[in-house]
Amino acid sequence: MTQATEVLFPTSADEAVAQFGDGSGVTVVGGGTIVMPEITYGRLAPTKALVLSRAGLDTLDVSGATVTLGAGLPVARLAELAQDVKALAQCALNVADYEIRLQATVGGNLCAGEGQDAPRGDLQGPLLALDAQARSVGADGASTEPLEEFLGRRAGRLLLDVTFEKPAASAFAAIDYAHTHEYTVLAVSGVRTASGETRLAATGLAGFGTRLRSAEAAASDPERAGAAAVADVSLGDDALASAWYRERTLPVLVRRVLGELEESA
Amino acid sequence: MKAVGARLPRYDGIEHVTGRTTYVDDVRVPGTLWAKALRSPLHSAMITSFDASKAEAMPGVHAVITHADVPLLEYGHLSALGIPADEPLLAKDEVRYKGQPIAVVAAEDEETAMAAVEAIDIELDERTPLFDIRRAFDSDAPKVHQWGNWYTHFEGEMDRRQIRKGSVEDAFDKADTIVQGVYRPAAIEHVPLETQVALVVPEASGRLTIYSCTQALYFSMGVVAAHLQVPLNKLKVVGGTVGGGFGGKVDTASETMCALLAQKSGRPVKWRWTREEEFLCSSTRAPWHMEIADAVTKDGWILGRKMLTLHDSGAYGRFSPYGLTKHSFHHTGAYTIPNLEFDGYVVFTNRVPTTAMRGFGVTSVSFATETHMSRIADLLGLDPYEVRLKNANRIGDTSPNRIVYTDPSTVSVVKALAGGMDVELQPDYAAMTRDPREGDLLPEHLVGQMANPEDH
Amino acid sequence: MNLTVNGRTHDVESGPLATLLDVLREELGVTSPKAGCEQGGCGACTVIVDGEPQRACLTPVGALDGASVTTVEGLGAPESLSPLQQAFTHHYAAQCGFCTSGMMIAADAYLKRGGTDDREAIQEALAGHVCRCTGYVKIIDAVAAVARGDSFDLTVTAASAGMTNLGGDV
Secondary structure, eight states, rough: TTTEEEOOOSSSSHHHHHHHHHHEEEEEEEETTTHHHHHTSOOOOSSEEEOOOOOOOOOEEETTEEEETTTTTTTGGGGGGGGTTTTHHHHHHHHSOOOOOOOOBBBHHHSHHHHHHHOOOHHHHHHHTTTOOEEEEEETEEEEHHHHHHHHTTTTEEEEEEEEEOOOOEEEEEEESSSOOEEEEEEEEEEEEEEEEEEEEESSSSSSSEEEEEHHHHTTSHHHHHHHHHHOOOOOSSOOHHHHHHHHHHHHHHHHHHHHHHHTT | OOOOOSSOOOOOOHHHHHOOOOOOOOOOTTEEEEEEEEEEESSEEEEEEEEEEHHSSSTEEEEOGGGGGGGBBBTTOOOOOOGOOOOOOSSSEEEOOOOOOEEEEEEHHHHHHHHHHHHOOEEEEEOOOOOOGGGSSSSSSSOBBBBBBBOOOOOBSSSEEEEEESSSSHHHHSSSSEEEEOOOOOBBOOOOSSEEEEEEEETOOOOOOEEOSSSHHHHHHHHHHHHHTOOOOGEEEOOOOOOOTTTTTTSSHHHHHHHHHHHHSSOOEEEEHHHHHHHHHSSOOOOOEEEEEEEOOTTEEEEEEEEEEEEETTTTTTHHHHHHHHHHHHTTTTTTOOOOEEEEEEOOOOOOOOOOOOSSHHHHHHHHHHHHHHHHHHHHTTOOHHHHHHOOOOOOOOOOTBBOOSSHHHHHHHHHHHHHTTTOOHHHHHTTSSSOOOOGSSEEEGGTSSSSSGGO | OOOTTTTEEEEEESSSTSSSSHIIIISOOSSSOOOOSSSSSSSSTTEETEEEEEEEEBBGGGGGGOOOEEEETOOBBTBBHHHHHHHHHHTTSSOOOHHHHHHHHHHHHHHTTTTTTTTTHHHHTTOOOOOOOSHHHHHHHHHHHHHHOOOOOOOOTTTTTOOOOOSSOO
């Protein structure tokens, strides 16, 4: 199995793009935290593995108000944005543990398929609230699109980076399943843009992260917004919590995030 | 005594901190093959067809074992305690729990072993499983076990552990109130950091050297010898540091299966369980269902107890009758209750068979009894320490199965607990000791249960 | 590809997608990192890679060409224990010992990046490591002791220890 696998280690973004090609038959390995156990347990037998550890995609670029995160950026480094994008840093530091955060990548976190037993992709929450733009390549060439759209078609694409504008304020609230390293049951991220727009997003849902547009429309009334948020999401039972539980706690997290955004006004 | 209370270094302490402790998976023997198991994907099914020929023919595969390779297929680990054998080492015509091993493969490497398992053709006819122990007694419940849905081989072919003492009817008649509770602790998985692992090396002499993670080396030696039908002197078992067991490594079967593979292939064979196997199919602490009804007086005396226990044994008996027996002896906890009616059943379900875990059989009843004592105090508006101290075991009291207490520690423990919680006891309670009951501490209802009632 | 482990450089023969854990244990005979879960969740496989603690079970070895790996064997030996090894011994921070390698690697990294004896900070640093035997308290005690600069007397034996009075009435 692993003998038959072609393993590539591109040493630049261009090389990674060229080697990815149209993505068919390619298994992308970021930090390895999601893919390696699947290989170890015999559930994944890649024919061609593209390992991005040396592709130079681990960049964190701040140009004025614009922030660009390379797909290969370790999750731990988002702590550097604690001043400017509090929600993103808090979310990142809430992922797993010290060692995993050093090895897991932004790209892996965003592109991982939906978890069967527990939600994945915590970073989708704050990045959706930030209305990040995702730059990727794949079968139909290169594209830059809202992260929300990218998530719907991420299988078969190679994510290169995500870009967003620094917000005026941001907030993050999560319910964790108490453990040595905590699993996130449900989380809400909120952003108030420089122009005064409020955006909300949640993770820990059935499927990937979602914008809470009904809640956003009622953002001036946190009670109403919390109740409205339930209409925006599809909830499921999993190993961490039930849909019933998430339905009751989602409004609470929405209210907390809106409250925190209000306080930093 | 120079050792008690002294700071003694662990004999393996230096090894642990320098990474030199040798666990079974750290033993290196040239030529070792990797084992992987075909496990039942269903909770309950008939095996309607089975063909391992493709696996056996695969390059790199050295042996495949099934039930047909086991000289004695069913061996009761506790047959010396009167618990008959009921569990095949490898499934024969049916599977009774998800994860039950059906066949084991030995191959050159882990990947080949996994591929060989995938190449075994098997057809299963699914049956309705039973998971709720309360339903096991329904006439239309799925039938789980050849003995029926509960164990029927206690002494005298009793189908339950039964304890009767005094007269529970009288107690319930005389009570001011009856306090009831239902207690249902869930299964607990041991999660040792070291997963189950065994390495068996066939020697030129015909003996087998067995490296095992078992907590019970001589016990496991007997199990392997019985299944293989070889004398004990054919086996050399090397125990060593166990990476955590907590009771979950007393019913290991991996060394038996590796022994069969080592014999069949002529090569050393190692089987290291994955963490997923540990979670899905290693034995757990049992779930329990306990119902307690206590006849109590308004000043907190417990006159009598009726109790029903259902113990979830999973698909096979293993050690459950033994665990339930211990449970039954302790069903009054640290307290003396003179009139008793206890019935306990070992119930079969299509869960993974359950096994020992720290305090096997007794932690469940301790949890239930203590919670019930607090419930009594709460419902009667009494102090929870006083209710305990009053009913506490004392010298000369007897246990449910009439063992005379000569050294009970309930009183000193409850008083130490109060001290630790900064609770000041009323003077007459603070003065209590474990001395034999007399005066106010010996009401009429407790006389009959004393070791020497005629002296009172 | 080359891999330096505890100061010795090896030419790795395993394929690039082999895990570092398998390379260390099976190919190079370095067995202190353990296969506790092979999913990154238990911490028992953790080793130091270029100065930072990392899960060996999650690392494709091909990503480590030229890297430097340190395992517990590289932290000290029986005749010359590091302060952390002394602390773990003195404080009984290991029972079965299976989690110990990973715990010590994480603790070593924590101390090297200036970790203090703050118990919450130690807990946060060790959050990726599961122990089923000790209940964690003595592990944290040991790490805090090293952070404080405690020294340890490992020469206590049964013969040299006097009897102690356990106190209380029994």
